[in-house]
Amino acid sequence: MQNQELKIALIQTNLIWEDPLQNRIQLAEKINAITEMVDMMVLPEMFTSGFTMNPENVAETMEGETISWIKKLAKAKNTAITGSLVISENGNYYNRSVFVLPSGEIETYDKKHTFTLAGEHKVYKAGTEKNIIHYKGWKICPLICYDLRFPVWARNVENYDVLIYVANWPKPRVNAWDALLKARAIENMSYCIGVNRVGLDANSHEYCGHSAAYDVLGEKLTNITPSKEETEIVTLTKTHIATYRNKLKFLDDKDVFSLNS
Incomplete structure (x- = not known):
C-alpha cells in the first residue's frame, strides 16, 4: 500500500529504571490514550529499562x-511501533531497535555506534548494517542515539524518506541533539524524527526530551514541551519530499564513497 501521508506519534516519556514490566504498563497507557489513527508510534531508546x-x-x-x-x-492499534530495548542473542547483548508492524512482522537494527563515554562498547555488541524499512510505500531508516553524531553512517545513499532516532540523550548536551537532528534532515533531504526520554535515571543523569520532527529543509514541525511527558502527532507528506528534491537536487551531488565496518 502506497501512502502519500504518514502520520506518526512521538511519545516522549519518563522511564522506570531497569523495570521492564512497569515500563510496559506505563507505555501501554500512553499508547492506548492515542485515539487518533496513526501509522507509527515512536518510543525512546531502551524503553523497557532506561540506558x-x-x-x-x-x-x-x-x-x-x-x-x-x-x-x-x-495489532490492536493497527499501527507500527518502534523503539529500542536490550536483547540477548547468541551470547551477546544488543541495543536493538525493533520496528513492529500490525501484522506481527518485525524489522530490526542494532546500534552501530555504542556510547564509549558510558562504557556501552564494553557490554553491548555493535551492529554493522543499516536497515531501510519499507512501510506503506515509505522508506524509513531507524538509528539510535549516539548514531546521531556520525553523519557518514546516516548518509542518504538509499534514497530513504524518513530518518528516525530514538534516544536517552542527556540534558547537558541537548544543544547538540537539537542541532544535529536539524542537520541530518537538511543534509539528507529527508524528514528527521528524534524521540528522547525525560526524567532522571538511577545514575542521576537528567533527560529533557526535546523530541522533534524536522522536514527536508530543516523546519521544525512539532512543539513538544521540554522535560514533560507528552505525545505529539505529526503528518509527513510525500509531496513535500518530492517537491524539494526535484527542485533543489542536492542529493544528486552527494559524494560517492563506501564504508568498511
Whole structure:
C-alpha cells in the first residue's frame, strides 16, 4: 500500500529504571490514550529499562515478553511501533531497535555506534548494517542515539524518506541533539524524527526530551514541551519530499564513497 501521508506519534516519556514490566504498563497507557489513527508510534531508546549498562538485569530475547507485548499492541492499534530495548542473542547483548508492524512482522537494527563515554562498547555488541524499512510505500531508516553524531553512517545513499532516532540523550548536551537532528534532515533531504526520554535515571543523569520532527529543509514541525511527558502527532507528506528534491537536487551531488565496518 502506497501512502502519500504518514502520520506518526512521538511519545516522549519518563522511564522506570531497569523495570521492564512497569515500563510496559506505563507505555501501554500512553499508547492506548492515542485515539487518533496513526501509522507509527515512536518510543525512546531502551524503553523497557532506561540506558543501563547492566544488560543482564533486563535483557530479553526476540521471543520474550516485551516483543509479545508490542506485537499485541501494534495489532490492536493497527499501527507500527518502534523503539529500542536490550536483547540477548547468541551470547551477546544488543541495543536493538525493533520496528513492529500490525501484522506481527518485525524489522530490526542494532546500534552501530555504542556510547564509549558510558562504557556501552564494553557490554553491548555493535551492529554493522543499516536497515531501510519499507512501510506503506515509505522508506524509513531507524538509528539510535549516539548514531546521531556520525553523519557518514546516516548518509542518504538509499534514497530513504524518513530518518528516525530514538534516544536517552542527556540534558547537558541537548544543544547538540537539537542541532544535529536539524542537520541530518537538511543534509539528507529527508524528514528527521528524534524521540528522547525525560526524567532522571538511577545514575542521576537528567533527560529533557526535546523530541522533534524536522522536514527536508530543516523546519521544525512539532512543539513538544521540554522535560514533560507528552505525545505529539505529526503528518509527513510525500509531496513535500518530492517537491524539494526535484527542485533543489542536492542529493544528486552527494559524494560517492563506501564504508568498511
